[in-house]
Amino acid sequence: MTLRTPRKRLPGPALAILAGLLGGLGLLLLVHLGVELGGPRIDHSGRLAITINGVPERMARDVLLPESGWALQVRLPEDPLEASASEDAAASVPGAPPARAPRKTGPPDGLLVTLRSERTGATIRIEDRFVYHDGVGSLVIPKALGLTPGLFSIRAIYETRDGRRFEDTRRIRIRSWLGGPPIGTRQVIFFDFGIDRNGDGVPDFLQDLERFGLASNADAEGRELARIVANRIEARALERVARAYDPPDDPNQTGRERDPVRVRFRLDPDPDPASLTTRICVGGSDPTGGTSVGHVHFDLRNQLKFSTECGDDPPSGLFPTGLMTYRDAPLFQETFGPFMAERGGVAIGEDPLDPRLLIGPERVGGRPDIDAEEGTRRKEEIERAIALFGDVLGSIMAHEAGHALGLVAEGRPAVGLFGGREREFRVHNLDAFGQPETTPWLMNAGRTLRFEELAGRSPGGPLRFRPLNYAYLRDRIVVPEGRP
Numbered sequence: 001m002t003l004r005t006p007r008k009r010l011p012g013p014a015l016a017i018l019a020g021l022l023g024g025l026g027l028l029l030l031v032h033l034g035v036e037l038g039g040p041r042i043d044h045s046g047r048l049a050i051t052i053n054g055v056p057e058r059m060a061r062d063v064l065l066p067e068s069g070w071a072l073q074v075r076l077p078e079d080p081l082e083a084s085a086s087e088d089a090a091a092s093v094p095g096a097p098p099a100r101a102p103r104k105t106g107p108p109d110g111l112l113v114t115l116r117s118e119r120t121g122a123t124i125r126i127e128d129r130f131v132y133h134d135g136v137g138s139l140v141i142p143k144a145l146g147l148t149p150g151l152f153s154i155r156a157i158y159e160t161r162d163g164r165r166f167e168d169t170r171r172i173r174i175r176s177w178l179g180g181p182p183i184g185t186r187q188v189i190f191f192d193f194g195i196d197r198n199g200d201g202v203p204d205f206l207q208d209l210e211r212f213g214l215a216s217n218a219d220a221e222g223r224e225l226a227r228i229v230a231n232r233i234e235a236r237a238l239e240r241v242a243r244a245y246d247p248p249d250d251p252n253q254t255g256r257e258r259d260p261v262r263v264r265f266r267l268d269p270d271p272d273p274a275s276l277t278t279r280i281c282v283g284g285s286d287p288t289g290g291t292s293v294g295h296v297h298f299d300l301r302n303q304l305k306f307s308t309e310c311g312d313d314p315p316s317g318l319f320p321t322g323l324m325t326y327r328d329a330p331l332f333q334e335t336f337g338p339f340m341a342e343r344g345g346v347a348i349g350e351d352p353l354d355p356r357l358l359i360g361p362e363r364v365g366g367r368p369d370i371d372a373e374e375g376t377r378r379k380e381e382i383e384r385a386i387a388l389f390g391d392v393l394g395s396i397m398a399h400e401a402g403h404a405l406g407l408v409a410e411g412r413p414a415v416g417l418f419g420g421r422e423r424e425f426r427v428h429n430l431d432a433f434g435q436p437e438t439t440p441w442l443m444n445a446g447r448t449l450r451f452e453e454l455a456g457r458s459p460g461g462p463l464r465f466r467p468l469n470y471a472y473l474r475d476r477i478v479v480p481e482g483r484p
């Protein structure tokens with residue numbers, strides 16, 4: 001979160017000199033000075049800060065907000081949960097479990113948030129329930145508030161128990177959607193792992209797995225094991241995608257269990273005929289012979305509710321073989337080395353231990369001669385490779401689905417979402433200064449993301465959407481047609 005810079009104040013002596021120079025006006029200034037010295041001192045240092053949609057102020061400055069569904073946060077100079085928790089603890093029975101954050105609570109004593117229409121001067125006092133999380137109160141502005149398009153100012157004042165006052169103000173612009181919000185509720189992304197671009201009757205994805213030593217399609221048993229490995233990787237990848245789009249990764253921490261805006265991700269076609277399905281094929285290598293791991297058409301404002309990303313010319317879809325680009329990464333080598341022939345490994349399905357490890361001893365028959373230690377090690381290596389491949393692929397699926405939904409609209413708000421226009425930065429995250437992001441976010445240019453980051457094994461954990469992108473995915477930001 002970007003903190004506000006302190007508002008500049010003239011120091012006392014300068015004011016006094018100015019007062020002397022201005023003569024008659026001096027009285028007015030001295031009165032002002034008197035208020036400054038004697039009245040309640042209001043802290044504008046940024047310790048109380050308003051944030052919209054969790055977006056840093058520099059990025060949020062020109063965004064347009066819809067009439068409903070944007071998130072307002074107020075960071076308080078003290079954590080109201082801690083303050084009230086210690087009071088609760090004092091008042092409660094000794095030994096009772098402490099209250100756990102986040103929890104719902106109304107505005108704490110002393111917080112006053114008002115919204116003022118610049119056009120009509122009408123002021124609304126916001127008294128809805130904030131949800132607190134790490135000292136930040138969040139609230140999704142309800143549609144019932146009845147905000148109409150126009151300019152508003154938000155003012156938050158907080159007075160602590162010992163009488164200190166903090167204040168922050170922000171201006172926001174409300175716009176209506178033209179043609180409805182881009183994401184809404186019926187959008188489905190169907191990841192089709194059945195594609196067979198080379199027409200040999202075997203899903204290309206199973207053949208991709210062979211490249212990494214994760215499958216052997218040599219015989220019927222090998223293909224059965226390959227199917228098991230593929231199913232597990234697909235499930236893991238889908239979980240990873242859902243996580244990136246789901247509330248636990250919402251930087252706004254609104255505390256909502258269900259959000260009305262929801263994209264559903266599936267591994268099979270959605271039987272609901274009312275669904276709007278974008279089909280993205282996963283499997284095979286870049287048809288142009290390049291090293292791309294995926295190409296899904298950028299769909300500004302998600303105007304295409306139905307589309308198919310499975311073509312050869314122009315190439316579209318996900319090409320897992322492209323992950324070979326990372327073959328020199330230590331994590332890649334550690335994980336897939338035990339299975340890749342070129343590294344002295346044995347592919348899954350070629351080690352006599354594998355059927356028992358993947359299908360289970362019940363079906364394959366007990367093999368008391370199997371060395372327990374060797375079996376355990378192989379099992380761990382297989383589990384690790386499935387998890388890692390699933391997570392890396394899932395990150396790429398989440399990224400490409402982001403393109404299909406309109407991320408990252410080119411240009412700065414209000415027209416775009418700080419998406420770049422050139423080279424690999426086209427429709428990928430740039431910061432408010434037009435520079436590549438230093439934080440590894442999900443919609444950064446793929447080339448700038450390291451293998452460890454795609455795998456979620458770097459210190460930052462699994463890649464996330466940056467707050468501005470996430471707000472867009474929740475229909476909490478308006479990207480207008482053309483210039484606003």
Ligand SMILES: [Ca+2]
Nearest residue numbers: 196202203204
């Ligand atoms: Ca094939």
Ligand SMILES: [Ca+2]
Nearest residue numbers: 299302304404
């Ligand atoms: Ca779309």
Ligand SMILES: [Zn+2]
Nearest residue numbers: 399403428446
């Ligand atoms: Zn991309």
